[in-house]
Amino acid sequence: MVTVTPSKGFQPVLERIAEEIGRTPGHGRPADYIPALAACDPRRFGMAVAEPDGTVYGVGDWRQPFSAQSVTKVFTLALDLAREGDALWEHVGREPSGNPFNSLVQLEYENGIPRNPFINAGALVVTDRLHTRTGDAAGELIAFLRAESGNPGLTFDREVAASEAAHGDRNAALAHFMASYGNIDNPVPVLLDQYVRQCSVAASCADLALATGFLARHGVRADGTRLLSRSQAKQVNAVMLTCGTYDAAGEFAYRVGLPGKSGVGGGIIAVVPGRCTLCVWGPGLDERGNSVSGVAALDRFTTLTGLSVF
Ligand code: GLU
Secondary structure, three states: OOEEOOOOOOHHHHHHHHHHHHHOOOOOEOOOOOHHHHOOOOOOOEEEEEOOOOEEEEEEOOOOOEEOHHHHHHHHHHHHHHHHHHHHHHOOOOOOOOOOOOOOHHHHHOOOOOOOOOOHHHHHHHHHHHHHHHOOHHHHHHHHHHHHHOOOOOEEOHHHHHHHHHOOHHHHHHHHHHHHOOOOOOOHHHHHHHHHHHHOEEEOHHHHHHHOHHHHOOOEOOOOOEOOOHHHHHHHHHHHHHHOOHHHHHHHHHHOOOOEEEOOOOEEEEEEOOOEEEEEEOOOEOOOOOEHHHHHHHHHHHHHHOOOOO
16 A cells, blocks of 8 residues: 655655755766667656655655666566575676676676676576566566556556667677576577566656565565565665676765665665665766766765665
Protein backbone atom coordinates (compact mmCIF):
# COMPACT_ATOMS: atom_id res chain seq x y z
CA MET A 1 0.00 0.00 0.00
CA VAL A 2 1.55 3.29 -1.10
CA THR A 3 0.92 6.42 0.94
CA VAL A 4 2.07 9.82 -0.30
CA THR A 5 2.80 12.16 2.60
CA PRO A 6 3.46 15.63 1.21
CA SER A 7 4.51 17.64 4.23
CA LYS A 8 6.14 15.53 6.94
CA GLY A 9 9.03 13.16 7.54
CA PHE A 10 11.74 13.53 4.89
CA GLN A 11 9.92 16.29 2.98
CA PRO A 12 11.76 19.29 4.50
CA VAL A 13 15.19 17.80 3.85
CA LEU A 14 14.24 16.96 0.24
CA GLU A 15 13.05 20.51 -0.35
CA ARG A 16 16.23 21.94 1.06
CA ILE A 17 18.34 19.66 -1.17
CA ALA A 18 16.33 20.55 -4.31
CA GLU A 19 16.75 24.24 -3.55
CA GLU A 20 20.53 23.81 -3.14
CA ILE A 21 20.83 21.73 -6.32
CA GLY A 22 18.89 24.38 -8.25
CA ARG A 23 21.49 26.97 -7.22
CA THR A 24 24.51 24.84 -8.21
CA PRO A 25 25.98 25.56 -11.64
CA GLY A 26 27.34 22.72 -13.80
CA HIS A 27 25.11 19.74 -14.31
CA GLY A 28 27.19 17.47 -16.53
CA ARG A 29 26.18 16.09 -19.94
CA PRO A 30 23.49 13.54 -20.82
CA ALA A 31 24.70 10.22 -22.23
CA ASP A 32 24.98 10.51 -26.00
CA TYR A 33 25.99 6.99 -27.04
CA ILE A 34 22.30 6.04 -26.99
CA PRO A 35 20.81 8.79 -29.22
CA ALA A 36 17.40 8.62 -27.56
CA LEU A 37 18.96 9.67 -24.22
CA ALA A 38 21.00 12.57 -25.59
CA ALA A 39 17.98 14.89 -25.87
CA CYS A 40 17.36 14.99 -22.06
CA ASP A 41 17.60 18.41 -20.40
CA PRO A 42 20.46 18.16 -17.85
CA ARG A 43 18.67 20.66 -15.58
CA ARG A 44 15.87 18.22 -14.77
CA PHE A 45 16.03 17.00 -11.18
CA GLY A 46 13.89 14.74 -9.04
CA MET A 47 14.36 12.89 -5.80
CA ALA A 48 12.22 10.48 -3.79
CA VAL A 49 12.60 8.73 -0.45
CA ALA A 50 10.53 5.66 0.42
CA GLU A 51 10.13 4.29 3.92
CA PRO A 52 9.85 0.52 4.46
CA ASP A 53 6.07 0.81 4.97
CA GLY A 54 5.63 2.35 1.49
CA THR A 55 5.35 6.00 2.54
CA VAL A 56 6.98 8.11 -0.20
CA TYR A 57 8.27 11.68 -0.13
CA GLY A 58 9.40 13.50 -3.25
CA VAL A 59 10.58 16.72 -4.76
CA GLY A 60 11.09 18.19 -8.26
CA ASP A 61 10.54 15.76 -11.14
CA TRP A 62 10.06 12.80 -8.81
CA ARG A 63 7.02 11.47 -10.66
CA GLN A 64 8.52 11.88 -14.14
CA PRO A 65 9.51 8.57 -15.79
CA PHE A 66 13.10 8.44 -17.04
CA SER A 67 15.30 5.73 -18.55
CA ALA A 68 16.34 3.42 -15.71
CA GLN A 69 19.20 1.81 -17.68
CA SER A 70 21.75 0.16 -15.37
CA VAL A 71 19.68 0.78 -12.24
CA THR A 72 17.72 -2.30 -13.41
CA LYS A 73 20.84 -4.44 -12.88
CA VAL A 74 20.10 -4.50 -9.15
CA PHE A 75 16.66 -6.01 -9.72
CA THR A 76 17.74 -8.67 -12.20
CA LEU A 77 20.57 -9.62 -9.83
CA ALA A 78 18.11 -10.01 -6.96
CA LEU A 79 15.62 -11.96 -9.10
CA ASP A 80 18.29 -14.39 -10.28
CA LEU A 81 19.95 -14.74 -6.87
CA ALA A 82 16.55 -15.58 -5.40
CA ARG A 83 16.27 -18.46 -7.89
CA GLU A 84 19.74 -19.93 -8.11
CA GLY A 85 21.49 -18.76 -4.93
CA ASP A 86 25.28 -18.99 -4.65
CA ALA A 87 25.68 -20.94 -7.93
CA LEU A 88 25.41 -17.56 -9.67
CA TRP A 89 28.79 -16.52 -8.24
CA GLU A 90 30.53 -19.24 -10.26
CA HIS A 91 29.62 -17.25 -13.38
CA VAL A 92 30.12 -13.66 -12.25
CA GLY A 93 32.44 -12.18 -9.61
CA ARG A 94 31.82 -9.54 -6.97
CA GLU A 95 34.91 -7.36 -7.06
CA PRO A 96 35.12 -3.80 -8.36
CA SER A 97 36.50 -3.74 -11.89
CA GLY A 98 38.34 -0.42 -11.97
CA ASN A 99 37.48 -0.35 -15.68
CA PRO A 100 34.68 1.41 -17.61
CA PHE A 101 31.26 -0.30 -17.49
CA ASN A 102 31.51 -1.61 -21.05
CA SER A 103 35.17 -2.67 -21.04
CA LEU A 104 36.24 -5.80 -22.90
CA VAL A 105 39.87 -6.01 -21.85
CA GLN A 106 39.53 -7.61 -18.41
CA LEU A 107 37.30 -10.41 -19.71
CA GLU A 108 40.08 -12.04 -21.67
CA TYR A 109 42.47 -12.13 -18.73
CA GLU A 110 39.73 -13.58 -16.53
CA ASN A 111 38.47 -16.31 -18.88
CA GLY A 112 35.08 -14.84 -19.68
CA ILE A 113 33.99 -14.45 -16.02
CA PRO A 114 33.01 -10.78 -15.51
CA ARG A 115 34.25 -9.00 -12.41
CA ASN A 116 30.83 -8.11 -11.02
CA PRO A 117 27.10 -8.08 -11.92
CA PHE A 118 26.96 -4.31 -12.45
CA ILE A 119 29.39 -3.90 -15.34
CA ASN A 120 27.71 -4.68 -18.65
CA ALA A 121 29.43 -8.06 -19.07
CA GLY A 122 28.26 -9.16 -15.61
CA ALA A 123 24.74 -7.88 -16.19
CA LEU A 124 24.57 -9.81 -19.48
CA VAL A 125 25.48 -13.01 -17.59
CA VAL A 126 22.82 -12.34 -14.94
CA THR A 127 20.12 -11.58 -17.55
CA ASP A 128 21.10 -14.69 -19.48
CA ARG A 129 20.74 -16.86 -16.38
CA LEU A 130 17.46 -15.24 -15.34
CA HIS A 131 16.14 -15.75 -18.88
CA THR A 132 17.06 -19.44 -18.76
CA ARG A 133 15.25 -19.83 -15.46
CA THR A 134 12.11 -17.85 -16.28
CA GLY A 135 11.78 -17.91 -20.09
CA ASP A 136 11.31 -14.12 -20.02
CA ALA A 137 13.86 -12.15 -18.00
CA ALA A 138 12.57 -8.73 -19.06
CA GLY A 139 8.99 -9.80 -18.31
CA GLU A 140 9.99 -10.96 -14.81
CA LEU A 141 11.72 -7.65 -14.22
CA ILE A 142 8.76 -5.52 -15.28
CA ALA A 143 6.31 -7.62 -13.25
CA PHE A 144 8.52 -7.21 -10.18
CA LEU A 145 8.90 -3.46 -10.65
CA ARG A 146 5.14 -3.00 -11.15
CA ALA A 147 4.33 -5.00 -8.05
CA GLU A 148 6.88 -3.30 -5.79
CA SER A 149 6.16 0.25 -7.01
CA GLY A 150 2.39 -0.24 -7.06
CA ASN A 151 2.46 1.26 -10.57
CA PRO A 152 0.85 -1.07 -13.13
CA GLY A 153 1.63 1.43 -15.92
CA LEU A 154 5.39 1.07 -15.56
CA THR A 155 6.77 -0.21 -18.86
CA PHE A 156 9.56 -0.40 -21.44
CA ASP A 157 10.44 2.55 -23.67
CA ARG A 158 10.46 1.07 -27.17
CA GLU A 159 12.26 4.06 -28.67
CA VAL A 160 15.13 3.79 -26.18
CA ALA A 161 15.33 0.01 -26.67
CA ALA A 162 15.45 0.41 -30.46
CA SER A 163 18.03 3.18 -30.19
CA GLU A 164 20.27 1.06 -27.97
CA ALA A 165 19.80 -2.05 -30.13
CA ALA A 166 20.95 -0.03 -33.15
CA HIS A 167 24.10 1.05 -31.28
CA GLY A 168 24.78 -2.19 -29.40
CA ASP A 169 27.95 -3.45 -31.04
CA ARG A 170 29.97 -3.38 -27.85
CA ASN A 171 27.41 -5.30 -25.80
CA ALA A 172 27.16 -7.81 -28.68
CA ALA A 173 30.93 -8.19 -28.59
CA LEU A 174 30.88 -8.77 -24.81
CA ALA A 175 28.13 -11.38 -25.12
CA HIS A 176 29.79 -13.25 -27.99
CA PHE A 177 33.12 -13.20 -26.19
CA MET A 178 31.62 -14.70 -23.02
CA ALA A 179 29.68 -17.23 -25.11
CA SER A 180 33.03 -18.41 -26.49
CA TYR A 181 33.99 -19.28 -22.90
CA GLY A 182 30.68 -21.12 -22.35
CA ASN A 183 29.43 -18.44 -19.93
CA ILE A 184 26.26 -17.57 -21.89
CA ASP A 185 23.44 -20.13 -22.30
CA ASN A 186 21.01 -18.41 -24.67
CA PRO A 187 21.62 -17.40 -28.30
CA VAL A 188 23.33 -14.01 -28.22
CA PRO A 189 20.60 -12.17 -30.24
CA VAL A 190 17.97 -13.44 -27.78
CA LEU A 191 20.06 -12.27 -24.83
CA LEU A 192 20.72 -8.84 -26.37
CA ASP A 193 17.01 -8.33 -27.02
CA GLN A 194 16.26 -9.13 -23.36
CA TYR A 195 19.07 -6.87 -22.18
CA VAL A 196 18.08 -3.77 -24.20
CA ARG A 197 14.47 -4.16 -23.07
CA GLN A 198 15.66 -4.41 -19.48
CA CYS A 199 17.75 -1.24 -19.85
CA SER A 200 14.87 0.65 -21.50
CA VAL A 201 12.53 0.47 -18.50
CA ALA A 202 10.99 3.91 -17.94
CA ALA A 203 10.29 4.58 -14.27
CA SER A 204 10.11 7.56 -11.94
CA CYS A 205 12.07 8.29 -8.78
CA ALA A 206 8.97 7.32 -6.77
CA ASP A 207 8.68 3.99 -8.65
CA LEU A 208 12.33 3.09 -8.21
CA ALA A 209 12.62 4.19 -4.57
CA LEU A 210 9.63 1.95 -3.78
CA ALA A 211 10.90 -0.94 -5.92
CA THR A 212 14.23 -0.88 -4.04
CA GLY A 213 12.38 -1.21 -0.72
CA PHE A 214 13.12 -4.94 -0.39
CA LEU A 215 16.77 -4.03 0.19
CA ALA A 216 15.85 -1.76 3.14
CA ARG A 217 13.51 -4.51 4.44
CA HIS A 218 16.37 -7.05 4.46
CA GLY A 219 14.97 -9.06 1.53
CA VAL A 220 11.22 -8.77 2.15
CA ARG A 221 8.93 -7.58 -0.66
CA ALA A 222 6.21 -4.94 -0.37
CA ASP A 223 3.54 -7.62 0.15
CA GLY A 224 5.44 -9.17 3.07
CA THR A 225 6.74 -12.22 1.18
CA ARG A 226 10.46 -12.83 1.14
CA LEU A 227 12.49 -12.45 -2.08
CA LEU A 228 15.99 -12.77 -0.62
CA SER A 229 17.31 -14.11 2.65
CA ARG A 230 18.61 -11.48 5.05
CA SER A 231 22.11 -12.57 4.16
CA GLN A 232 21.48 -12.28 0.39
CA ALA A 233 20.03 -8.79 0.84
CA LYS A 234 23.20 -7.84 2.70
CA GLN A 235 25.24 -9.28 -0.18
CA VAL A 236 23.37 -7.25 -2.82
CA ASN A 237 23.78 -4.08 -0.75
CA ALA A 238 27.50 -4.85 -0.37
CA VAL A 239 28.00 -5.33 -4.12
CA MET A 240 26.15 -2.06 -4.73
CA LEU A 241 28.44 -0.27 -2.31
CA THR A 242 31.64 -1.63 -3.88
CA CYS A 243 30.63 -1.85 -7.56
CA GLY A 244 27.40 0.13 -8.09
CA THR A 245 28.65 3.44 -9.45
CA TYR A 246 30.98 2.43 -12.30
CA ASP A 247 34.65 3.02 -11.55
CA ALA A 248 33.78 5.78 -9.08
CA ALA A 249 32.45 3.49 -6.32
CA GLY A 250 35.22 4.58 -3.94
CA GLU A 251 34.37 8.24 -4.43
CA PHE A 252 30.64 7.51 -4.08
CA ALA A 253 31.22 5.60 -0.81
CA TYR A 254 33.38 8.47 0.41
CA ARG A 255 30.83 11.17 -0.42
CA VAL A 256 27.51 9.37 0.14
CA GLY A 257 28.27 6.35 2.35
CA LEU A 258 25.40 4.19 1.08
CA PRO A 259 24.94 1.20 -1.25
CA GLY A 260 23.94 2.74 -4.58
CA LYS A 261 23.47 1.92 -8.25
CA SER A 262 23.58 4.45 -11.05
CA GLY A 263 22.53 4.32 -14.70
CA VAL A 264 23.42 6.36 -17.77
CA GLY A 265 19.85 7.71 -17.84
CA GLY A 266 20.94 9.81 -14.83
CA GLY A 267 19.15 7.82 -12.12
CA ILE A 268 20.73 6.56 -8.91
CA ILE A 269 19.07 4.32 -6.31
CA ALA A 270 20.47 4.08 -2.79
CA VAL A 271 19.65 2.12 0.35
CA VAL A 272 19.73 2.94 4.06
CA PRO A 273 19.18 -0.62 5.37
CA GLY A 274 16.30 -0.79 7.82
CA ARG A 275 15.43 2.87 7.32
CA CYS A 276 14.63 3.99 3.76
CA THR A 277 15.44 3.81 0.05
CA LEU A 278 16.15 6.70 -2.28
CA CYS A 279 16.08 7.44 -5.96
CA VAL A 280 17.43 10.60 -7.51
CA TRP A 281 17.38 11.66 -11.17
CA GLY A 282 19.46 14.26 -12.99
CA PRO A 283 20.37 13.43 -16.63
CA GLY A 284 23.69 15.33 -16.67
CA LEU A 285 26.52 12.83 -16.13
CA ASP A 286 30.11 13.25 -14.98
CA GLU A 287 33.02 11.68 -16.89
CA ARG A 288 32.54 8.35 -15.08
CA GLY A 289 28.86 8.14 -16.05
CA ASN A 290 27.24 9.10 -12.73
CA SER A 291 24.60 11.83 -12.41
CA VAL A 292 26.26 15.04 -11.21
CA SER A 293 23.21 16.40 -9.40
CA GLY A 294 22.27 12.90 -8.23
CA VAL A 295 25.55 12.28 -6.43
CA ALA A 296 25.49 15.81 -5.01
CA ALA A 297 21.93 15.34 -3.72
CA LEU A 298 22.70 12.00 -2.06
CA ASP A 299 25.84 13.51 -0.55
CA ARG A 300 23.71 16.30 0.94
CA PHE A 301 21.04 13.83 2.11
CA THR A 302 23.45 11.71 4.15
CA THR A 303 25.23 14.80 5.48
CA LEU A 304 22.02 16.56 6.54
CA THR A 305 20.29 13.48 8.02
CA GLY A 306 23.31 11.58 9.36
CA LEU A 307 21.84 8.43 7.73
CA SER A 308 24.60 6.24 6.28
CA VAL A 309 25.95 2.72 6.68
CA PHE A 310 29.08 4.15 8.34
N1 GLU B 1 22.02 0.14 -21.69
C1 GLU B 1 23.27 0.57 -21.26
C2 GLU B 1 24.39 -0.22 -21.90
O1 GLU B 1 24.46 -1.41 -21.78
C3 GLU B 1 23.34 0.55 -19.76
C4 GLU B 1 24.45 1.37 -19.39
C5 GLU B 1 24.35 1.93 -18.03
O2 GLU B 1 23.35 2.52 -17.60
O3 GLU B 1 25.38 1.80 -17.35
O4 GLU B 1 25.24 0.35 -22.53
